[in-house]
Amino acid sequence: MSVDQDTVRRIARLARLALEEERVAPMVQELNAILAWVEQLKEVDVVGIAPLTSVVEQRLKMRDDVVTEGGNADALMANAPGGEDHFFVVPKVVE
Amino acid sequence: MALPANPTDFTLAQARDAVAGKEISSRELTAAFVKAVEAARPLNAYVTETPDRALEMAAASDARIAKGEARPLEGLPLAIKDLFCTKGVRTTAGSKILSNFVPPYESTVSQNLWDAGAVLLGKTNMDEFAMGSSNETSAYGPVVSPWQSRGSNAKLVPGGSSGGSAAAASANLCLAATATDTGGSIRQPAAVTGTVGLKPTYGRCSRWGIVAFASSLDQAGPIARTVRDAAIMLKAMASVDPKDSTSVDVPVPDYEAGLEMGVKGLRIGIPKEYRVEGAPPEIDAMWSKGADWLRAQGAKIVEVSLPHTKYALPTYYIVAPAEASSNLARYDGVRYGHRASGARDITELYEKSRAEGFGAEVRRRILIGTYVLSAGYYDAYYAHAQKLRTLILRDFTEAFKKCDVLLTPATPGPAFALGEKTSDPVSMYLNDVFTVTVNLAGLPGLAVPAGLTDEGLPLGLQLIGKAFDEATVLRVGRAIEQAANFTAKPAPWWRAP
Numbered sequence: 001m002s003v004d005q006d007t008v009r010r011i012a013r014l015a016r017l018a019l020e021e022e023r024v025a026p027m028v029q030e031l032n033a034i035l036a037w038v039e040q041l042k043e044v045d046v047v048g049i050a051p052l053t054s055v056v057e058q059r060l061k062m063r064d065d066v067v068t069e070g071g072n073a074d075a076l077m078a079n080a081p082g083g084e085d086h087f088f089v090v091p092k093v094v095e
Numbered sequence: 096m097a098l099p100a101n102p103t104d105f106t107l108a109q110a111r112d113a114v115a116g117k118e119i120s121s122r123e124l125t126a127a128f129v130k131a132v133e134a135a136r137p138l139n140a141y142v143t144e145t146p147d148r149a150l151e152m153a154a155a156s157d158a159r160i161a162k163g164e165a166r167p168l169e170g171l172p173l174a175i176k177d178l179f180c181t182k183g184v185r186t187t188a189g190s191k192i193l194s195n196f197v198p199p200y201e202s203t204v205s206q207n208l209w210d211a212g213a214v215l216l217g218k219t220n221m222d223e224f225a226m227g228s229s230n231e232t233s234a235y236g237p238v239v240s241p242w243q244s245r246g247s248n249a250k251l252v253p254g255g256s257s258g259g260s261a262a263a264a265s266a267n268l269c270l271a272a273t274a275t276d277t278g279g280s281i282r283q284p285a286a287v288t289g290t291v292g293l294k295p296t297y298g299r300c301s302r303w304g305i306v307a308f309a310s311s312l313d314q315a316g317p318i319a320r321t322v323r324d325a326a327i328m329l330k331a332m333a334s335v336d337p338k339d340s341t342s343v344d345v346p347v348p349d350y351e352a353g354l355e356m357g358v359k360g361l362r363i364g365i366p367k368e369y370r371v372e373g374a375p376p377e378i379d380a381m382w383s384k385g386a387d388w389l390r391a392q393g394a395k396i397v398e399v400s401l402p403h404t405k406y407a408l409p410t411y412y413i414v415a416p417a418e419a420s421s422n423l424a425r426y427d428g429v430r431y432g433h434r435a436s437g438a439r440d441i442t443e444l445y446e447k448s449r450a451e452g453f454g455a456e457v458r459r460r461i462l463i464g465t466y467v468l469s470a471g472y473y474d475a476y477y478a479h480a481q482k483l484r485t486l487i488l489r490d491f492t493e494a495f496k497k498c499d500v501l502l503t504p505a506t507p508g509p510a511f512a513l514g515e516k517t518s519d520p521v522s523m524y525l526n527d528v529f530t531v532t533v534n535l536a537g538l539p540g541l542a543v544p545a546g547l548t549d550e551g552l553p554l555g556l557q558l559i560g561k562a563f564d565e566a567t568v569l570r571v572g573r574a575i576e577q578a579a580n581f582t583a584k585p586a587p588w589w590r591a592p
Contacts, residue, residue: 034521080430091439
């Protein structure tokens with residue numbers, strides 16, 4: 001399988017990654033080189049093989065549904081590129 | 096054994112005993128390292144140096160020692176890969192998108208080290224988001240290896256992604272360093288810099304507070320100068336952590352205790368599929384030598400088969416980008432990290448912030464990952480790759496019925512020149528051909544220096560163990576270390592004359 005320019009534009013949009021128009025064609029080539037290389041996996045018959053979901057045999061741990069840490073709004077906001085009064089500020093979302 | 100004249104030449108074990116025995120204060124030891132780090136800036140091994148904090152922590156350690164309250168790593172200066180969140184100290188993950196990120200919390204692994212008394216020298220450079228095998232994708236410039244080929248001053252890569260940690264350990268810019276390994280990022284740089292790198296079993300060290308790349312593969316471990324030092328570091332780094340749901344409830348043993356037990360009676364597996372075409376003959380020769388060393392010490396060498404080895408790397412390049420594209424979705428320019436200016440709406444804010452903040456290799460992997468997870472392609476790529484992973488794990492389970500530890504080469508060659516492989520992603524990916532299988536199966540792997548090439552560059556051997564059997568891996572590593580007697584050090588060309 002390989003990707004074309006429209007597919008690359010579509011996945012860039014899905015990934016929310018701006019891709020300049022002049023970067024689209026080179027990216028098609030780069031991605032296709034990688035996809036051609038992983039194509040060899042198709043040689044392997046995987047009928048009846050379950051996908052690996054965990055390398056460790058352990059049941060996922062559950063914890064009590066209680067607040068363990070809280071009241072850290074100042075610390076949480078300290079790295080926000082746009083923040084005011086414990087709110088994240090973004091461009092207008094709803095018209 | 097007499098201590099080296101220069102404290103930066105101490106091993107971690109020597110420094111531990113010297114500080115505990117009051118032969119040297121932590122302040123003297125730390126000051127020596129602070130000076131060495133400053134003098135080594137041409138290597139670009141550190142992204143952030145923390146000399147003031149280091150000397151404060153050292154003073155506090157000296158006070159504890161005076162009161163008889165020393166902890167296992169009291170007063171010992173370490174380097175921390177810039178992927179571990181350190182409270183109040185900028186943590187970049189090698190990326191522009193986190194260039195101004197100062198974590199309000201501490202990773203579990205680094206907290207464990209501070210709780211053991213260790214001293215922070217600074218944060219080490221790395222490939223952006225740990226994606227790379229040469230440390231050339233860092234937004235803060237490449238790390239230069241302290242090693243050079245005999246008779247040449249061409250700059251070489253230190254391997255990656257933990258290139259800064261490997262360079263710092265190799266050039267004596269710390270006693271040891273933390274690192275992380277998703278496809279070989281501890282073992283490959285350790286092997287090409289003549290250091291010891293240990294990737295523990297998945298679930299041994301907590302991932303909490305480590306910037307995520309591929310969560311089912313990421314694992315923290317040490318890069319150190321000796322096998323004993325790696326054992327000391329792992330003991331302190333590992334824990335059972337309720338903050339990481341994949342942290343496994345297995346008590347942390349004393350990895351130093353059994354180091355000198357020798358290999359008599361152990362069965363060492365040689366997987367025939369690790370003999371790759373086109374690899375330089377010295378790789379094969381080093382591998383045979385490693386088997387001879389262990390045989391001479393009483394181990395039994397057995398040939399084993401890992402039939403799906405050749406599929407490990409392509410499997411990894413589906414699984415890892417898929418998980419990365421998901422993990423890196425959090426960098427959106429809203430809550431932390433780089434934000435693009437002048438965006439007209441929220442979508443443009445996301446798209447521009449991410450395009451400006453991520454480098455070329457990270458963008459490429461996000462797009463591959465997004466593609467293999469997208470509607471209509473998930474089964475063909477991601478689900479298929481996860482089935483391959485089952486087969487790869489099964490290969491190891493079968494092999495370990497016949498042997499206790501596997502011996503393989505660590506890398507397909509020695510360090511290469513800066514810029515030599517950056518234009519072809521797939522040729523760069525091939526550096527991890529011997530290490531990546533271990534991540535897919537979640538097993539522990541150790542790189543140990545074994546010798547030098549004709550050009551004077553380090554080569555390593557890799558030992559792979561059963562899950563949670565780091566103790567045996569370290570014990571065999573110690574046997575190789577003794578037989579190899581690797582004492583070579585890079586000439587300090589980076590210091591001002």
